[in-house]
Amino acid sequence: MRLSIARAVLMSRLPGWRAGVRLAAVMASRQVDDVIVVGGGIIGLSIAREAARSGLRVRLFDKGELGGEASSAAAGLLGPQIDLEEEDPLAALGLASRDLYPDFARSIAEESGLDPCLLERGTLVLARGAEEIRAIDRQASFQRSLGLEAERVGGEALRRLEPSLDPGLTEGLHLPRDWSVDNVLLVRGLGRSAERAGARLVEGTRIECLLVEGGRVTGVAAGAEAFRAGTVVIAAGAWSLEIGGDGVPPLPTRPVRGQMVCLGPSTVPVHPLHAASCYLVPRRDGRVLVGSTMERVGFDKRVTAGGLAALAAAAIALVPALADAPFHSAWAGLRPACEDSLPAIGGAGAPGLLYACGHLRNGILLAPITAQIVGRLLRGEDPGIDLARFDPRRFETPMGGRSTR
Numbered sequence: 426m427r428l429s430i431a432r433a434v435l436m437s438r439l440p441g442w443r444a445g446v447r448l449a450a451v452m453a454s455r456q457v458d459d460v461i462v463v464g465g466g467i468i469g470l471s472i473a474r475e476a477a478r479s480g481l482r483v484r485l486f487d488k489g490e491l492g493g494e495a496s497s498a499a500a501g502l503l504g505p506q507i508d509l510e511e512e513d514p515l516a517a518l519g520l521a522s523r524d525l526y527p528d529f530a531r532s533i534a535e536e537s538g539l540d541p542c543l544l545e546r547g548t549l550v551l552a553r554g555a556e557e558i559r560a561i562d563r564q565a566s567f568q569r570s571l572g573l574e575a576e577r578v579g580g581e582a583l584r585r586l587e588p589s590l591d592p593g594l595t596e597g598l599h600l601p602r603d604w605s606v607d608n609v610l611l612v613r614g615l616g617r618s619a620e621r622a623g624a625r626l627v628e629g630t631r632i633e634c635l636l637v638e639g640g641r642v643t644g645v646a647a648g649a650e651a652f653r654a655g656t657v658v659i660a661a662g663a664w665s666l667e668i669g670g671d672g673v674p675p676l677p678t679r680p681v682r683g684q685m686v687c688l689g690p691s692t693v694p695v696h697p698l699h700a701a702s703c704y705l706v707p708r709r710d711g712r713v714l715v716g717s718t719m720e721r722v723g724f725d726k727r728v729t730a731g732g733l734a735a736l737a738a739a740a741i742a743l744v745p746a747l748a749d750a751p752f753h754s755a756w757a758g759l760r761p762a763c764e765d766s767l768p769a770i771g772g773a774g775a776p777g778l779l780y781a782c783g784h785l786r787n788g789i790l791l792a793p794i795t796a797q798i799v800g801r802l803l804r805g806e807d808p809g810i811d812l813a814r815f816d817p818r819r820f821e822t823p824m825g826g827r828s829t830r
């Protein structure tokens with residue numbers, strides 16, 4: 426269908442998704458899928474794999490490369506206990522997801538031929554000074570009251586666990602079930618595995634808006650093309666706020682930059698280490714990831730001299746031998762955040778639409794449980810977990826718009 430010149434001029438003056446909504450209204454549709462997933466990070470790929478494995482016709486779009494954003498920038502800590510010291514709405518979700526990891530990692534390795542290197546060594550949380558020591562004491566007793574394994578270790582016992590530590594560090598918390606995974610390999614494996622299950626993965630295609638007909642989301646628009654599906658799942662990470670439709674305002678997400686320094690190869694440390702100043706995550710190939718900053722600087726993925734210097738100094742203060750490790754590389758990624766720092770999982774806006782975004786610092790950890798929940802919702806089943814705190818409708822205002830504070 427041809428656009429009138431007046432309409433095209435009008436559209437060219439409308440920013441972002443609003444212009445897309447009008448363009449979509451005049452486009453002819455193409456194939457119909459059961460599910461369209463917008464975003465090929467760990468969340469979107471895990472959902473695509475899960476949905477395809479249950480026999481649904483799935484198509485996933487990514488504006489760039491699969492896993493090219495936060496999911497590859499991450500450190501891969503699977504640590505729901507790392508800073509758990511009081512009731513936390515994320516705890517149950519994180520612990521349930523961690524329990525799914527051994528099977529998740531093993532089946533992805535089998536399906537894809539890529540081992541994501543799940544490292545089940547346990548994480549050490551380190552404390553310096555009276556306040557931090559009190560905090561790990563509180564953590565230990567709170568976690569044990571929940572039946573979780575959390576062992577206070579100090580002095581020689583700590584040194585036996587991790588001989589590379591700075592001698593000034595004498596107090597720690599050993600969390601034997603907080604693990605790590607190589608998220609880059611995992612995301613690559615997930616892509617292969619989702620394709621093998623039948624999902625079609627489309628890179629380099631930016632979804633501009635949702636198609637909404639009769640009050641229902643019926644698909645998405647990309648450039649001059651429309652793609653239809655029974656359900657659209659938005660898993661576009663920090664960019665989820667760019668995707669809306671007629672009468673369906675976008676979910677207010679925002680980016681939180683994290684810078685990362687990679688050192689090595691080095692033989693130390695052996696465990697993932699977590700301290701107030703930084704965390705260290707050893708990889709199987711000898712690299713050591715040092716993270717990370719939490720910065721609200723918009724969609725700016727540059728690393729800064731200050732950020733990298735602070736991370737390197739903090740790493741050496743924990744493990745002095747790292748002063749001699751070669752510098753390997755550095756990068757930054759954009760964590761997807763909702764305004765209350767909790768993820769948004771479930772339906773909102775209109776029938777035919779699900780969200781799975783805003784996983785902030787825990788998207789690698791939360792991928793298996795998010796995929797399981799969204800898979801159940803797609804099949805019309807009970808999600809199996811109380812989603813009230815993660816309901817994307819919590820951002821809707823009485824006027825029907827979305828709070829953008």
Ligand SMILES: Cc1cc2nc3c(=O)[nH]c(=O)nc-3n(C[C@H](O)[C@H](O)[C@H](O)COP(=O)(O)OP(=O)(O)OC[C@H]3O[C@@H](n4cnc5c(N)ncnc54)[C@H](O)[C@@H]3O)c2cc1C
Pocket residue numbers: 463464465466467468469486487488489490491492493494495496497498499500501502503630631632633660661662663664665667668682683684685716717757758759760761781782783784785786787788789790791
């Ligand atoms: C430095 C750093 C360290 C981290 N460490 C950890 C950790 O140790 N453990 C942990 O659990 N989590 C960690 N995280 C958080 C974790 O990386 C994220 O929560 C997770 O990757 C979010 O996954 P996602 O799929 O939602 O987003 P992303 O990985 O950002 O994927 C979103 C995808 O959507 C695509 N997209 C966006 N807009 C569109 C569009 N309009 N059309 C089509 N495609 C689109 C993007 O190209 C992107 O590929 C860390 C993050 C950072 C930055």
